[in-house]
Amino acid sequence: MDNLTEFPGNATSNKRLSVIIKICVVIPLFCVFLCCVVVMLHIFACHRQFLDSPRYILFAYMLINDTLQLLSSVLLFLFAMGQVKFALVFCIPLLFFSTATFRNTPLILAAMSLERYISIFYPLQRPAAWRSDRIWIIALSVWLVSAVFPLIDHSMMKHDPAVDVLSTPVICDPSVFNSSPVQALFGAAVSFLFFAVVAVIIFFTYVRILLETRKMRQDRESLSKALHTVLLHGVQLLLCIMAFTSPVTETFTVLHANWLPEDITFFYYFCFILFPRFLSPLIYGFRDQSLRSYIGKSFFCCSNRIKP
Template sequence: MNTSQERDSFQDAFIKNFICVALGIIINHINGVFVYTFCKNAVFYSNSRYILYIHLVTNDMIMLSVTVGLHVVSYAVPFMQVSLCCFLLLLGNMTAKNAPLNLAGMAIERYIAVCKPLHHPQICTVKRTYILICLIWMASTIPALADVFIIIAIKPLSFFNSNTLCILWDIFGTQQHRDRATVVEIIFMLFVWLTLFYTYFMILHIAKNASTDQASAKKAQNTILLHGAQLLFSMLSYIAPFIDMYLVPLFPKSRSNILFTTFLLSHILPRLLSPLIYGIRDQQFVKYIKSYFSYKYEHSSSVKPY
């Protein structure tokens, strides 16, 4: 979030917020098309891959809405009640953690589909998929609750009724919070990267077997590689503060523009990757989306004005 709104002119602030809101609406609209397509076609309901994918898209929509909302609010109403700020920051933080964990789950599903195809229907059931989604949310909720408990332990309850700048490290900036964040991020990233590497190389090994469906194995390999690419983009949110710390002292007059650029690259644009990487590559999704838009076009064309 750009926290330097006091240095921006009205024109600069308007342009930056307009860009954020416009990108947010466009990306959420694109993601919304996939969510709508999923909800309107029961054929997707029984497939664990599509359930995990649509959870990833929905998670991105929530994260994007919260992030853009906080960015706009930081300009319009910079001081916010701590309790509301905590809720929004933690929700954004939880969804940020959900994304890589969801990618790991999708990689495991592809590994089972290729390496254990006979067991895939028994392992990757709809019920177990929703249990996995619940576990993902649980894994991201526990660190968030830990942050709240740390605040309760070191600050009076009246702190939650006070007003403050809604900035993550202003609220959760104690050494305990930083230590907790470092440990959790390392554990999460190690788990996700090890999962991606393991599933990729196992699929690569299985693909060398002549009895394996080569096309399916190759597609699964490419999918997991794309998981890795998306994870790299997701990690921009972790390295963005370090980029800011390095560039801002070098170009102090461009501080606001640097913060805004890293904000776009780390929090906004990566949310566009899910529909581009998975949705457009999936022939079944594309087929239903085309039929939906074709129906709308034909329906609108058939309506004649009086």
């Protein structure tokens, strides 16, 4: 009987320990990511040559988008861990913002791959929208496309009539809405369309640059760098696609593993939502020779300022 009465307390303490571990994993990584993003954006703002290149402008736009996406998703994660409840009028914009920025990432990857393709094959006949002074048109178009579909999706959501939008506190999670079969079909179709189009664009640009690399003997180094960049775009897109398979893979893991459902959900959240965003400054920033030299100088100057 003593063991039976102690069991609920042990379960509660284990659950609290699990929550603390998850928070201690997510928050430091997010802080490191935010620090890297701030340093890179500071470099872009202080050195004009980066703002004259469409590639770096798109990269800065991707960093800002990933930061906003991580900020919203980490807030939702902390609210879920702490079982924080608030009204739907505050929950819906946060969910919309998280979804829109998440859908924005693959579109930015496609735009960056197309920019590499245009800079190689049409260096002197670059379309006006892909020049550095007008690349904001591409960025704005990408943002509008990524925001339209979540707006339609959220307008189709239905909440419990007993829940007052303005006053009833709820846990901010998509499960508080009743998804109709039409809404589920629409969401699946939009996700498939997004990633199919982006995958075709990345595959097309990769193959064309690969063929051009084999043909041209001069400037082979820049072509090789562009080829590796597009390949990394494909890897990051694959990680983003895995996020949409989480309902199926989580169910499969629950049936064949001894993990708790909340631990499986956190594993997929970390691997396929957080981790691809954490990779962005490492993949596109630290491997770039020009940016890497400025990043080293920035950290070196900061360390010299701290020493006195």
